[in-house]
Amino acid sequence: MTQPTSRPESRTEAPRGRHLSAPPTPPTLATVADEAGVSRQTVSNALNNPELLRPETLVRVQSVIERLGYSPNRAARQLRTRSSHLIGLRFEPAQEGTSNALMDRFLHSLTEAASRTGHHVLLFSGDSKDPLDGYDDLLRSTAVDAFVVTDTYAGTPQAGFLRERGAPFVAFGRPWDEPGADHAWTDVDGAHGARLATEHLLEQGHRRIAWLGWEKTSRIGEDRRSGWQGGMQAAGQDTRGLGVRITDNVDAARLAAHELLEDPSVTGFACASDTLAIGVLHACAERGLRPGRDIGVVGFDDSLAAQVTWPGLSSVRQPLEEVAVELVRILHLVLAHKPIGDKGRMLRPSLVVRPSSLRS
Amino acid sequence: MTQPTSRPESRTEAPRGRHLSAPPTPPTLATVADEAGVSRQTVSNALNNPELLRPETLVRVQSVIERLGYSPNRAARQLRTRSSHLIGLRFEPAQEGTSNALMDRFLHSLTEAASRTGHHVLLFSGDSKDPLDGYDDLLRSTAVDAFVVTDTYAGTPQAGFLRERGAPFVAFGRPWDEPGADHAWTDVDGAHGARLATEHLLEQGHRRIAWLGWEKTSRIGEDRRSGWQGGMQAAGQDTRGLGVRITDNVDAARLAAHELLEDPSVTGFACASDTLAIGVLHACAERGLRPGRDIGVVGFDDSLAAQVTWPGLSSVRQPLEEVAVELVRILHLVLAHKPIGDKGRMLRPSLVVRPSSLRS
DNA sequence: GTCTAGGATTGGAACGATCAAGAGCCCTGG
DNA sequence: CCAGGGCTCTTGATCGTTCCAATCCTAGAC
Numbered sequence: 134m135t136q137p138t139s140r141p142e143s144r145t146e147a148p149r150g151r152h153l154s155a156p157p158t159p160p161t162l163a164t165v166a167d168e169a170g171v172s173r174q175t176v177s178n179a180l181n182n183p184e185l186l187r188p189e190t191l192v193r194v195q196s197v198i199e200r201l202g203y204s205p206n207r208a209a210r211q212l213r214t215r216s217s218h219l220i221g222l223r224f225e226p227a228q229e230g231t232s233n234a235l236m237d238r239f240l241h242s243l244t245e246a247a248s249r250t251g252h253h254v255l256l257f258s259g260d261s262k263d264p265l266d267g268y269d270d271l272l273r274s275t276a277v278d279a280f281v282v283t284d285t286y287a288g289t290p291q292a293g294f295l296r297e298r299g300a301p302f303v304a305f306g307r308p309w310d311e312p313g314a315d316h317a318w319t320d321v322d323g324a325h326g327a328r329l330a331t332e333h334l335l336e337q338g339h340r341r342i343a344w345l346g347w348e349k350t351s352r353i354g355e356d357r358r359s360g361w362q363g364g365m366q367a368a369g370q371d372t373r374g375l376g377v378r379i380t381d382n383v384d385a386a387r388l389a390a391h392e393l394l395e396d397p398s399v400t401g402f403a404c405a406s407d408t409l410a411i412g413v414l415h416a417c418a419e420r421g422l423r424p425g426r427d428i429g430v431v432g433f434d435d436s437l438a439a440q441v442t443w444p445g446l447s448s449v450r451q452p453l454e455e456v457a458v459e460l461v462r463i464l465h466l467v468l469a470h471k472p473i474g475d476k477g478r479m480l481r482p483s484l485v486v487r488p489s490s491l492r493s
Numbered sequence: 494m495t496q497p498t499s500r501p502e503s504r505t506e507a508p509r510g511r512h513l514s515a516p517p518t519p520p521t522l523a524t525v526a527d528e529a530g531v532s533r534q535t536v537s538n539a540l541n542n543p544e545l546l547r548p549e550t551l552v553r554v555q556s557v558i559e560r561l562g563y564s565p566n567r568a569a570r571q572l573r574t575r576s577s578h579l580i581g582l583r584f585e586p587a588q589e590g591t592s593n594a595l596m597d598r599f600l601h602s603l604t605e606a607a608s609r610t611g612h613h614v615l616l617f618s619g620d621s622k623d624p625l626d627g628y629d630d631l632l633r634s635t636a637v638d639a640f641v642v643t644d645t646y647a648g649t650p651q652a653g654f655l656r657e658r659g660a661p662f663v664a665f666g667r668p669w670d671e672p673g674a675d676h677a678w679t680d681v682d683g684a685h686g687a688r689l690a691t692e693h694l695l696e697q698g699h700r701r702i703a704w705l706g707w708e709k710t711s712r713i714g715e716d717r718r719s720g721w722q723g724g725m726q727a728a729g730q731d732t733r734g735l736g737v738r739i740t741d742n743v744d745a746a747r748l749a750a751h752e753l754l755e756d757p758s759v760t761g762f763a764c765a766s767d768t769l770a771i772g773v774l775h776a777c778a779e780r781g782l783r784p785g786r787d788i789g790v791v792g793f794d795d796s797l798a799a800q801v802t803w804p805g806l807s808s809v810r811q812p813l814e815e816v817a818v819e820l821v822r823i824l825h826l827v828l829a830h831k832p833i834g835d836k837g838r839m840l841r842p843s844l845v846v847r848p849s850s851l852r853s
Numbered sequence: 854g855t856c857t858a859g860g861a862t863t864g865g866a867a868c869g870a871t872c873a874a875g876a877g878c879c880c881t882g883g
Numbered sequence: 884c885c886a887g888g889g890c891t892c893t894t895g896a897t898c899g900t901t902c903c904a905a906t907c908c909t910a911g912a913c
């Protein structure tokens with residue numbers, strides 16, 4: 134077996150001797166090295182460059198690692214390699230009422246995807262007035278390797294700031310307002326989603342399909358709207374007077390739907406959110422119209438509300454799991470300073486069909 | 494001003510000279526020390542024990558820190574002090590359809606509360622089959638200072654495991670099945686919430702109020718149910734035949750509600766979740782009963798669904814923000830090895846009243 | 854003028870890992 | 884016989900911070 138060659142007494146002997154109430158000092162590289170009768174560096178190599186070791190040595194070291202339950206101290210590793218294996222994500226105070234369960238799905242997928250490459254997600258918050266608050270501290274203290282930025286719409290300054298600081302990051306969301314942006318991003322093709330909804334309603338026999346969307350200032354809202362418009366035009370349908378812009382609010386949608394439904398030829402509604410779609414369902418109920426049979430309604434985001442609402446709301450579902458996986462993939466490339474084929478990648482949402490849009 | 498006494502050339506001069514494409518090396522303690530004409534230790538004290546410095550020195554050092562934009566390197570500090578200022582939270586793959594927007598609210602509050610004491614939240618995931626997966630790695634690599642455990646019901650082994658390992662943690666959720674548990678926890682008094690709902694319905698003139706809850710195996714479900722039962726008994730109402738246990742599913746609730754509504758004396762429904770409550774609303778719609786006027790319905794969790802559903806679903810709202818603040822508070826005590834007054838603290842939910850339970 | 858107390862500041866060591874060389878060994882080829 | 888080169892493993896230095904103990908300095912007491 135291993136004959137522990139007598140070497141200068143290791144400092145790890147002291148901690149192992151005592152029995153205090155405090156948790157025992159976890160084993161270090163030196164502990165493992167002593168136990169296996171090799172040097173620290175060899176243990177390090179066993180973990181990071183196993184191919185450098187002779188197979189027998191590798192096995193021996195590994196078994197000691199296993200036996201002692203050793204894991205490298207992250208702080209020490211981080212100090213030396215200058216990489217923390219942490220990904221920072223500023224967690225915004227998503228306003229109540231919005232379908233922010235999206236964030237939940239996304240965050241979970243991101244956590245999982247990151248863990249597959251040995252990374253973890255670090256959440257931080259910041260002053261809601263200053264979209265850059267929090268980033269700087271983490272950068273200067275070299276606490277994270279990179280950031281995932283989630284709101285790149287409406288001229289948010291994060292991307293520019295991080296590029297200027299030379300901080301690695303990827304974005305969930307295309308760089309709407311930045312012509313010179315050259316960072317990696319992934320986004321969901323909202324226009325495609327709205328078009329799917331529109332085409333589905335057309336297939337169900339609806340012709341005059343209205344759009345309920347957000348204010349013109351919302352880039353995402355306008356993007357989705359363009360999908361509806363495109364779908365309608367491709368089918369030779371006139372969209373004049375059918376596109377409505379309101380705030381994301383059930384009651385606003387209900388009122389808008391009532392107005393549109395004054396015209397009996399309007400039988401379909403594609404909406405920028407589930408909240409708006411539910412407003413349409415309310416209007417239908419008040420008019421004695423049956424969703425599905427009489428009026429086709431499709432929402433966006435496939436929130437819990439869409440799933441539980443009567444009679445089941447069709448909705449466009451974002452592939453958040455894939456977004457997370459893709460973000461982690463390109464983040465990996467960015468961190469390795471490897472070239473990325475496409476700076477940006479657009480993923481397509483899918484349509485979840487429920488009774489609210491089915492004639493039968 | 495400061496006369497930079499000539500001292501052995503500091504190693505920090507090299508990095509400051511070059512101009513590569515790589516991001517510039519951030520300033521270190523030594524940089525600041527040189528610049529301010531003091532030793533490293535003095536700069537360190539300026540940050541950690543300002544009262545040790547002479548006021549003038551303090552000001553001088555602080556101004557240099559400010560000017561250079563210095564933040565201590567977290568890895569180095571963590572290595573030396575053995576504390577990462579990170580709080581680990583295992584982010585479970587909350588099943589779709591459940592009102593997991595809860596988690597979103599909680600997580601955000603936790604992030605904010607933690608940041609107020611200079612901590613960050615580290616998310617990790619683990620094999621869904623092994624509830625302990627992930628904890629061990631983070632512990633052994635000393636990556637986090639403590640954990641927040643969120644699911645202590647149904648005999649989950651996390652608490653026991655962490656206590657055994659001597660790892661600091663606090664729990665969101667009381668230790669249901671552990672008589673010997675001595676860890677700190679915070680929970681929401683579900684029974685109180687259900688009682689609030691029941692009393693509210695009684696006030697609205699309902700007498701025969703049914704309970705729609707989860708399977709008997711759910712400790713949380715049984716806890717909430719006991720609140721309904723207590724409220725009914727206090728009002729001298731018989732609960733026989735009114736308490737139903739089903740799975741958390743709209744359709745199951747709809748069917749159960751239909752059955753209960755066969756008895757016309759049943760006019761109120763307190764539910765263990767919004768999903769179940771919405772099932773009741775569906776049944777009402779199918780029977781031509783008007784929620785609020787004819788039937789009083791109250792859900793639980795105040796999810797998005799409760800807010801947007803017609804006609805607005807009353808619901809019990811958990812004080813997740815307060816839970817997070819409280820958890821961080823006691824975590825602070827635990828980390829400082831200070832005694833905690835109460836091991837556990839129960840917070841009270843509130844009732845959000847909407848038309849589904851209002852007669853007028 | 855010396856001694857002492859104590860506040861302010863300093864230099865060296867340590868935390869636990871990786872990097873960069875170097876050293877020992879065995880084999881091959883001139 | 885020895886130089887040269889893999890292969891395997893070891894040694895010392897280093898990352899940036901804080902801990903520890905020592906040193907400097909000033910003021911007060913005798």
